[in-house]
Amino acid sequence: MHGILSIPLQEGxxxxxxxxxxxxxxxxxxxG
Incomplete structure (x- = not known):
């Protein structure tokens, strides 16, 4: 995986x- 961004929006x-x-x-x- 190249260039992966994880942005927590809501719970779960x-x-x-x-x-x-x-x-x-x-x-x-x-x-979840």
């Missing part, structure tokens, strides 16, 4: 922004 909710060689991809990861 984390927004992971993956930026590979391809265009930026937005992935929503749920914790």
């Amino acid at each position: 909710d984390t927004i992971g922004i993956v930026a590979p060689s391809s265009p930026l991809q937005k992935k929503i990861l749920k914790k």
Whole structure:
């Protein structure tokens, strides 16, 4: 994984922004 940003939004909710060689991809990861 290259260039991954984890921003805690809410309790149990984390927004992971993956930026590979391809265009930026937005992935929503749920914790819990």
